[in-house]
Structures are given as structure tokens and as C-alpha cells.
Amino acid sequence: MPNARAAAPAGWILARSETEDRVTDRAGTTEAAPDETRVRRFVRVDLPAAGPDGPVDGVALVTIDRPDALNALSFAVLEELATAFEGLDANPGCRCIVLTGAGERAFAAGADIRELAEQTPVSLARDGEFDRWDRIDRIGTPLVAAVRGVALGGGCELAMACDMIVAGESAQFGQPEIKLGVMPGAGGTQRLTRAIGKARAMELILTGRSMGAGEAEAAGLVTSVVPNGEAVPAALRLAARVAAMPPLAVRAAKAAVRAADELPLRAGLERERHDFFLLFATHDQAEGMAAFVEKRRPSWKGR
Ligand code: CO8
Numbered sequence: 001m002p003n004a005r006a007a008a009p010a011g012w013i014l015a016r017s018e019t020e021d022r023v024t025d026r027a028g029t030t031e032a033a034p035d036e037t038r039v040r041r042f043v044r045v046d047l048p049a050a051g052p053d054g055p056v057d058g059v060a061l062v063t064i065d066r067p068d069a070l071n072a073l074s075f076a077v078l079e080e081l082a083t084a085f086e087g088l089d090a091n092p093g094c095r096c097i098v099l100t101g102a103g104e105r106a107f108a109a110g111a112d113i114r115e116l117a118e119q120t121p122v123s124l125a126r127d128g129e130f131d132r133w134d135r136i137d138r139i140g141t142p143l144v145a146a147v148r149g150v151a152l153g154g155g156c157e158l159a160m161a162c163d164m165i166v167a168g169e170s171a172q173f174g175q176p177e178i179k180l181g182v183m184p185g186a187g188g189t190q191r192l193t194r195a196i197g198k199a200r201a202m203e204l205i206l207t208g209r210s211m212g213a214g215e216a217e218a219a220g221l222v223t224s225v226v227p228n229g230e231a232v233p234a235a236l237r238l239a240a241r242v243a244a245m246p247p248l249a250v251r252a253a254k255a256a257v258r259a260a261d262e263l264p265l266r267a268g269l270e271r272e273r274h275d276f277f278l279l280f281a282t283h284d285q286a287e288g289m290a291a292f293v294e295k296r297r298p299s300w301k302g303r
Pocket residue numbers: 068069070072073074075078109110111112113114150152153154155176177180184185186
């Protein structure tokens with residue numbers, strides 16, 4: 001099912017309103033987005049996510065489930081991942097997504113090298129295998145990567161495609177593609193450089209060295225480092241805090257922060273002001289400010 005939000009004008013968002021739910025229903029689908037019911041081989045989706053203290057309202061946990069291959073990102077895995085994200089992005093009941101890898105050893109050890117070894121420039125271009133990265137990039141719902149073990153190559157690029165990274169203390173981040181005779185191909189040269197600066201990114205990318213969680217945090221790649229075994233619970237707690245915020249403002253703020261990577265400052269500031277003004281058309285703005293004045297908790301409607 002095409003994601004309705006993907007068609008939203010750049011710089012703004014579609015309301016996750018009850019009306020939109022009904023539109024979905026009128027299109028003949030069931031209550032749940034169809035992507036949530038399809039059979040997946042490599043990706044698990046739990047909505048709501050099961051947290052240590054029970055279901056986490058509004059939060060989905062997406063797990064890359066290929067631990068025998070250290071969750072290597074084959075094209076099939078990426079297809080399932082992009083499709084799962086799009087299904088969740090179209091579901092008003094999902095307000096934040098946590099992405100992790102099954103097992104303790106890997107978030108994802110990169111592209112599937114055996115599969116990649118068979119490719120040619122023509123096959124990569126013709127089959128549009130990398131278009132899935134653009135689909136993931138268009139997800140409007142905030143994404144939190146919970147990294148246990150290695151996030152290497154495409155795995156590091158996938159973590160960086162998320163909005164925040166929570167890392168276990170023994171997590172490792174790196175772009176080792178140079179050791180395979182190639183270079184990062186799904187955003188590593190751009191996102192790592194923006195996240196940690198040219199000097200550090202250059203050393204990591206040109207030598208293939210990976211960095212530990214502490215170094216990644218100090219460099220600004222990682223939001224927080226937590227004890228091993230705590231990465232997913234901590235990411236779910238962070239996601240729950242995001243999910244408790246007004247959904248339209250969250251989506252607008254996410255999009256504006258991400259635009260900071262692409263826009264010159266003046267254009268970014270204009271965009272921010274435009275979106276700020278536009279949020280004054282929402283129920284949640286009136287509610288949030290009224291609740292402050294009346295000294296009560298706001299009740300968000302997502303419209
Ligand atoms: N692809 C395919 N299989 C993998 C991968 C991978 N990237 N990584 C690990 N595996 C498999 C191994 O082949 C092994 O399988 P088997 O048991 O059948 O032999 C199993 O996972 C366990 O791995 P190891 O035995 O190697 O485990 P170790 O603990 O000894 O080593 C490492 C762990 C250091 C992580 C090691 O597995 C490793 O170096 N992996 C490759 C890391 C790498 O080079 N990643 C970059 C890949 S290239 C890339 O990502 C390009 C991105 C381009 C865009 C993305 C497109 C999707």
C-alpha cells in the first residue's frame with residue numbers, strides 16, 4: 001500500500017487523524033495496516049512493543065531477525081524493513097519506532113557480502129535495490145536505533161538513517177567497506193561526516209576501523225550509551241517519551257531537524273518558521289498552551 005504521507009508536500013505532514021483512518025478503511029483494507037499482517041521472514045514487528053513493564057503505548061519494536069548472519073542486510077531484509085516501516089508510518093497507533101537486531105552480537109553487520117559479491121553496476125542500477133534506503137529516509141515517524149553488538153557498513157548506515165541511537169556499551173560502529181575493495185554506499189560518507197565531522201569520518205572510512213560506543217557517544221553519533229542488555233529497554237523508554245508528545249509537532253520537528261543536514265541556514269530557518277506557524281492551526285497547539293495556563297496535563301489528539 002503506498003504511504004499517503006510520502007505524498008505530502010515537502011516540509012509538511014499529513015495529519016494522523018481519525019479521518020485518515022476512515023479513508024484507509026474505505027479503501028477496503030482491514031483495521032490493521034496490511035503491512036502488519038503480511039508474512040515476513042527476516043523482520044519482526046511488535047506493536048505495541050513489549051517493554052519490561054508491559055506494552056509500550058504508541059511504540060513499535062522492529063527487529064531484524066537474521067542472527068545467524070549477524071543480521072546482514074540482504075536485499076530481501078531491506079525490502080521487508082522498508083515495507084514494515086511504511087506500514088507503521090501509516091498507522092496512527094504508532095508514534096515512535098525502535099529498530100534493533102536479534103541477538104546480542106549484531107545490530108547489523110552490513111550488507112550481505114555474499115549477495116553483494118554477485119552484483120554488477122548494471123544489476124545495482126537496474127534493479128533499484130538501493131531505492132529502499134530512500135523509502136526508509138521518507139519515514140515520518142521518529143526512529144530510534146537500539147544497537148547491540150556491531151553496526152558495520154550498511155548496519156552503521158541504517159543506524160544513522162534513524163533519528164537517535166541508543167547503544168549498549170559493547171556496541172561497535174564503523175564503515176569497513178574499504179577492506180572489501182569498495183566504499184560506503186548507503187549514506188556512510190555523508191551521514192557519518194555530518195554526525196562526527198570530516199576529520200574523524202575520514203579516518204574511520206579510509207582505514208575501516210570501527211569505534212566503540214563510548215567513542216561514538218563522545219563524537220556525537222550516539223544519543224546515549226547504556227549497560228549491555230539495556231539497549232532495547234532504554235530505547236523503548238526514550239521512544240515512549242517521544243510517543244507521549246503531540247504527534248503532529250513531533251513529525252514536523254523531526255522533518256525540520258533532518259532538513260538541517262540538507263538546507264542552507266537561511267532556508268532552514270525559513271522552513272522552521274513556516275512549520276512553527278502552521279502548527280498553530282492544530283488542536284494540539286491550542287490544547288498544549290491551554291493546559292499549561294490551566295495547570296493540567298494536555299490531552300493530545302494528533303490533529
Ligand atoms: N554479510 C553476510 N554474512 C555475514 C556478514 C555480512 N556482512 N557478516 C557476518 N556474516 C556471517 C558470517 O559469514 C558468518 O556466517 P557463517 O557462520 O555461515 O560462516 C556469521 O555471519 C558469523 O560471522 P563471523 O563468523 O564472521 O563472526 P565473527 O564474530 O568472527 O566476526 C564480524 C564478526 C567482525 C562482524 C565479521 O562477521 C565481519 O567482519 N563481518 C563483515 C562486516 C563488514 O564488512 N560489513 C560491511 C559489509 S559491506 C556493506 O555494508 C556495504 C553497504 C552498502 C549499502 C548497503 C546495501 C544493503
